[in-house]
Amino acid sequence: MQGGLRLYPLMNRLRLLSAFVALYVFWLLLSGFFTPFLMAAGAGSVVAVLWLSHRMDVIDHEGHPIHLSLRAFLSYWPWLAVEIVKSAWDVTRRVLHPALPISPTLVRFRPRQTSPLGLVIHANSITLTPGTIAIEVAAEEFLVHALSREGAAGLAGSEMDHRCEALEK
Amino acid sequence: MIDVLSAACLLAGAFFCLVGGIGLIRMPDFYTRMHAASVTETLGAGLVLLGLMLEAGPTLISVKLAMVGLLLFFASPTASHALARAALLRGVKPELADEENPSSKP
Numbered sequence: 337m338q339g340g341l342r343l344y345p346l347m348n349r350l351r352l353l354s355a356f357v358a359l360y361v362f363w364l365l366l367s368g369f370f371t372p373f374l375m376a377a378g379a380g381s382v383v384a385v386l387w388l389s390h391r392m393d394v395i396d397h398e399g400h401p402i403h404l405s406l407r408a409f410l411s412y413w414p415w416l417a418v419e420i421v422k423s424a425w426d427v428t429r430r431v432l433h434p435a436l437p438i439s440p441t442l443v444r445f446r447p448r449q450t451s452p453l454g455l456v457i458h459a460n461s462i463t464l465t466p467g468t469i470a471i472e473v474a475a476e477e478f479l480v481h482a483l484s485r486e487g488a489a490g491l492a493g494s495e496m497d498h499r500c501e502a503l504e505k
Numbered sequence: 506m507i508d509v510l511s512a513a514c515l516l517a518g519a520f521f522c523l524v525g526g527i528g529l530i531r532m533p534d535f536y537t538r539m540h541a542a543s544v545t546e547t548l549g550a551g552l553v554l555l556g557l558m559l560e561a562g563p564t565l566i567s568v569k570l571a572m573v574g575l576l577l578f579f580a581s582p583t584a585s586h587a588l589a590r591a592a593l594l595r596g597v598k599p600e601l602a603d604e605e606n607p608s609s610k611p
Contacts, residue, residue, distance in 0.1 A: 365572075368565045424548040428521065431528035431541055439602035440537050463582035466543040469536065471589045481589065481599060483540040 351395050354402050356382055398453055404503055408457075412499060419496070420465055427466040427483060439485040442471075445492035447478050448501040458500040462491070511559035518552030525549055534600040535592055539585060546581045550574070 363378035364370070389395050397403065430438055449455045459470040462480055467487045472479035482488035491497075521544055528541025554574045558567045593599075 428524045460582040469589045481536045
């Protein structure tokens, strides 16, 4: 604790700075007015929000994960978008098929991620992809409801699993 | 040209929203209905937002639409997870293919 204290505040200050920039850009984009009063009001609001979140202790590696944002943005999201389109199309075909070819399945498997953030990204990605919903999320085991047997079979050790594990590093 | 692309996106988005609605009616139980609804909240909402962004062009309106999309894509899986977990904890049993109809196994 004592040894880490010297290193920690620097990363925390970086997070505060990056949170300030992100929130202020957010204010400017939402407002669209660039008069001195409104820009000062924006800065004041952002400082107030930062003060509150600092007191709530939520500007940490989970609340504001600056260590993975760029990589997630550049490689993970486009890949996830393609997966969403593919599985949404699969669910669409099943919904419109006269025989309704579904085979609902519950599957349990152990995810490869170890950090809470990695687990949440993996679980949210599973739920965001149509045809699968993560019901129980824990480091030891995921419980997932899938619309089809094929969807359930592809979950354990999937590419998504590996990609989320890679995001943690 | 942009108008045509935008109209195509909006129409496709409307189609997937409709598919979600049809699925909601056709699916047999709570969990499978959630799968149908997730077509609406991903492809349906995404394509409608994309169509509107094409129509708005590179303006602040597009930025706001993108923010709506971002919010949707972070909040909806979280809400779905909470809903499904709450249902399971309260004892809503999923109808599973293997228990219900063993003969249909491929």
